[in-house]
Amino acid sequence: MGELKLMKGNEALAEAAIRAGVDGYFGYPITPQSEVIEYLMAEKPYERTGMVVLQAESEVASINMLYGGGGTGKKVMTSSSSPGISLMQEGLSYLAGAEIPCVVANVVRGGPGLGDIQPAQSDYFQSVKGGGHGDYRLIVLAPSSVQEMSDFVPLAFDLAFKYRTPALIISDGLIGQMMEKVELFDQIPRLTDEEVIKRHPWATNGKPVGGERRILTSLDLDPHKLESHNWHLQAKYKTIEENEVRFEMLHCEDAEYIIVAYGSSARIAQKSIQLAREKGIKVGLLRPITLWPFPKKPIDELTKRGIKGFLSVEMSAGQMIEDVKLVVEGRTKVEHFGRYGGVIHSPEQVLEALEQKIIGG
Amino acid sequence: MSEITLQDIIKPENLVYKKTSLMTNKALSYCPGCGHGTTHRLIMEVIEELGKENETIGVAPVGCSVLAYEFMNVDMQEAAHGRAPALATAIKRLWPGKVVFTYQGDGDLAAIGTAETIHACNRGEKIVIVFINNGIYGMTGGQMAPTTLPGMKTATSPYGRDVATMGNPLKMTELVATLPGTYYVTRQSVQTPAAVRKAKKAIKKAFQNQLDDKPGVSFIEVVSNCNSGWKMEPVQSNTWMEENMFPFYQIGDLKVDGKLIDR
Ligand SMILES: Cc1ncc(C[n+]2csc(CCOP(=O)(O)OP(=O)(O)O)c2C)c(N)n1
Ligand code: SF4
Numbered sequence: 001m002g003e004l005k006l007m008k009g010n011e012a013l014a015e016a017a018i019r020a021g022v023d024g025y026f027g028y029p030i031t032p033q034s035e036v037i038e039y040l041m042a043e044k045p046y047e048r049t050g051m052v053v054l055q056a057e058s059e060v061a062s063i064n065m066l067y068g069g070g071g072t073g074k075k076v077m078t079s080s081s082s083p084g085i086s087l088m089q090e091g092l093s094y095l096a097g098a099e100i101p102c103v104v105a106n107v108v109r110g111g112p113g114l115g116d117i118q119p120a121q122s123d124y125f126q127s128v129k130g131g132g133h134g135d136y137r138l139i140v141l142a143p144s145s146v147q148e149m150s151d152f153v154p155l156a157f158d159l160a161f162k163y164r165t166p167a168l169i170i171s172d173g174l175i176g177q178m179m180e181k182v183e184l185f186d187q188i189p190r191l192t193d194e195e196v197i198k199r200h201p202w203a204t205n206g207k208p209v210g211g212e213r214r215i216l217t218s219l220d221l222d223p224h225k226l227e228s229h230n231w232h233l234q235a236k237y238k239t240i241e242e243n244e245v246r247f248e249m250l251h252c253e254d255a256e257y258i259i260v261a262y263g264s265s266a267r268i269a270q271k272s273i274q275l276a277r278e279k280g281i282k283v284g285l286l287r288p289i290t291l292w293p294f295p296k297k298p299i300d301e302l303t304k305r306g307i308k309g310f311l312s313v314e315m316s317a318g319q320m321i322e323d324v325k326l327v328v329e330g331r332t333k334v335e336h337f338g339r340y341g342g343v344i345h346s347p348e349q350v351l352e353a354l355e356q357k358i359i360g361g
Numbered sequence: 362m363s364e365i366t367l368q369d370i371i372k373p374e375n376l377v378y379k380k381t382s383l384m385t386n387k388a389l390s391y392c393p394g395c396g397h398g399t400t401h402r403l404i405m406e407v408i409e410e411l412g413k414e415n416e417t418i419g420v421a422p423v424g425c426s427v428l429a430y431e432f433m434n435v436d437m438q439e440a441a442h443g444r445a446p447a448l449a450t451a452i453k454r455l456w457p458g459k460v461v462f463t464y465q466g467d468g469d470l471a472a473i474g475t476a477e478t479i480h481a482c483n484r485g486e487k488i489v490i491v492f493i494n495n496g497i498y499g500m501t502g503g504q505m506a507p508t509t510l511p512g513m514k515t516a517t518s519p520y521g522r523d524v525a526t527m528g529n530p531l532k533m534t535e536l537v538a539t540l541p542g543t544y545y546v547t548r549q550s551v552q553t554p555a556a557v558r559k560a561k562k563a564i565k566k567a568f569q570n571q572l573d574d575k576p577g578v579s580f581i582e583v584v585s586n587c588n589s590g591w592k593m594e595p596v597q598s599n600t601w602m603e604e605n606m607f608p609f610y611q612i613g614d615l616k617v618d619g620k621l622i623d624r
């Protein structure tokens with residue numbers, strides 16, 4: 001059993017960064033996730049593991065620091081909240097294009113614009129549908145507990161390096177700020193410079209003696225070459241879709257209705273399901289853990305099994321519902337429910353929506 | 362007297378100049394007469410002379426020199442427009458023993474990348490920044506740059522830069538020299554053999570500072586031409602540069618060993 005602690009989600013994420021053997025964290029403060037960089041500065045990770053922590057001048061700078069640092073084969077990470085993540089979109093597109101691994105955490109707040117500092121899930125489109133320019137994807141992990149804020153850091157790095165692509169951890173102000181018991185994993189040692197050089201021959205950390213120089217770029221002025229590069233990226237994304245879908249199913253065995261919800265909404269929906277079952281309504285929960293790749297197969301199987309309706313519960317005006325509908329293809333009813341702009345729906349409101357929009361509707 | 366053949370001349374003792382192996386054999390994409398190619402060569406010669414080809418990581422900008430990585434035979438990263446100093450910051454912080462430099466144009470460094478430039482300089486990153494100031498956006502077809510001289514005609518100031526509405530040219534080099542985080546700040550040019558020799562000395566000093574772990578950025582501006590953007594013959598563009606750019610962008614050291622030079 002690992003060390004048990006009562007921690008905020010943001011602190012768990014920061015502690016996990018140190019323990020995951022991250023080499024560099026580059027960030028810029030923004031509510032509701034400033035605790036991440038504050039915790040890291042206070043912890044002196046330089047003394048614990050040799051990890052570099054730097055407060056950048058902007059999120060534009062931090063994401064480009066990830067490009068530079070990640071491009072040398074080191075484990076690099078940043079975190080921010082919605083407006084800051086918007087500023088990073090150009091950089092994420094470059095990172096995806098140049099195939100540089102890194103981990104970015106978004107503790108989502110209400111939008112659009114400056115919005116507010118309350119929890120929201122309205123950055124789904126931005127996270128899974130591109131965000132920046134060009135045909136690219138991010139691996140998107142959605143923790144629904146403080147425990148997962150910790151566990152998903154090493155997982156995100158494993159995936160980012162396995163596929164040489166940026167990975168995004170998307171939580172929200174609720175998970176970031178709430179305190180829960182968390183079992184911390186043991187320290188994963190940082191790789192030595194020699195190990196980094198050996199493990200990542202693509203990385204630019206000094207041309208090997210007698211070898212070829214390495215170039216990291218997202219530019220190719222020859223459209224045919226750029227198209228081939230895109231084919232390569234698309235093939236990689238297909239492999240990720242085939243191998244890395246993660247989800248959780250709760251009370252789905254006998255369910256007639258399914259709530260699809262991730263992150264905080266999945267936590268709230270668990271209570272709604274309990275309330276529903278007390279009333280004799282057979283409802284289950286499908287919780288996507290990877291928002292991209294999206295768990296299409298379980299939704300398709302549930303549809304084939306004759307589920308009478310899906311309710312996509314999100315703290316947004318209805319974003320993930322589009323992906324649910326793409327799988328269901330009109331075979332059964334799909335509706336959305338959610339409060340947004342920083343308002344959190346109650347379990348009772350979710351149940352009411354299920355009864356009105358799916359069962360009664 | 363017997364005929365002298367080419368084979369008689371090609372002998373090690375007759376060698377006066379050799380292309381550095383740190384320039385690739387790829388034909389430069391620059392317009393004939395452009396200062397970019399010369400400056401590339403100087404940087405690569407210096408890295409070769411310092412014996413650091415296997416420990417150097419360069420960062421290319423967006424601009425005409427976006428393809429610098431095609432010509433510089435060391436590990437290279439291609440940054441988004443203006444962000445090279447952010448990349449270099451992280452590379453150097455994570456690999457303090459390596460040699461890290463950025464190569465940037467005036468639009469890249471002094472317009473879209475102003476924040477990254479100022480803050481990398483202000484943090485005193487132990488990197489080399491090479492700044493090619495040709496007073497114009499060469500790559501995109503000759504638009505006005507932050508460094509375009511007053512009255513100068515460009516594609517976006519077709520009647521000349523009107524400082525009342527378009528602002529004054531930005532002396533980024535003077536600006537960063539005032540920051541405690543810069544250790545060596547100099548302005549050079551590469552239009553004559555004498556200027557090339559001086560510029561190379563400055564570039565070598567900058568990289569030597571980094572090898573000696575001196576505190577702060579070594580910043581080299583190279584005032585350069587853009588004959589295509591300026592719509593001039595190469596020789597004419599150099600004369601124009603000497604007559605118009607140099608009075609405004611004075612050649613010489615601004616800061617040496619962390620101390621401002623009285624000029
Ligand atoms: C975000 C972004 N904005 C604009 C551009 C278009 N662009 C490419 S190069 C350039 C200007 C380059 O000028 P400079 O840095 O002076 O380099 P030069 O070509 O003169 O050497 C611009 C505006 C871009 N590539 N990316
Ligand atoms: S456009 Fe100007 S800066 Fe670009 S290569 Fe030609 S002369 Fe040089």
Ligand SMILES: [Mg+2]
Nearest residue numbers: 466467497499
């Ligand atoms: Mg220019």
